[in-house]
Amino acid sequence: MTEQAGKVIELEMRISVIEKSFDELSDMVTKQWQMIDQLKLKIGTLENQLEGKQDRSEGTADEPPPPHY
Structure with missing residues (x-):
């Protein structure tokens, strides 16, 4: 084998x-x-879930606490 063929x-x-x-x-x-x-x-789903929980918690902020408090 030639040197050139070996290099190839x-x-x-x-x-x-x-x-x-x-x-x-x-x-x-x-x-x-x-x-x-x-x-x-997954992040999008978690963001949507978190927004939904925040929306629900904002709606309950104006309500008085339950009687057992």
Whole structure:
């Protein structure tokens, strides 16, 4: 094998490793975006629940306390 052919093979091997790393990182980023989207939905749900509770508590502020207080 010539020196030039050996260098080509080495470069091909390096490219193969880089492609594998790129694919793995791409998969990780995709999973992270999916998790971010899920977390955004959960945060939105929690915000809505909190707003609903605040609205209900604001409405009861004008009411007198129950007799057992």
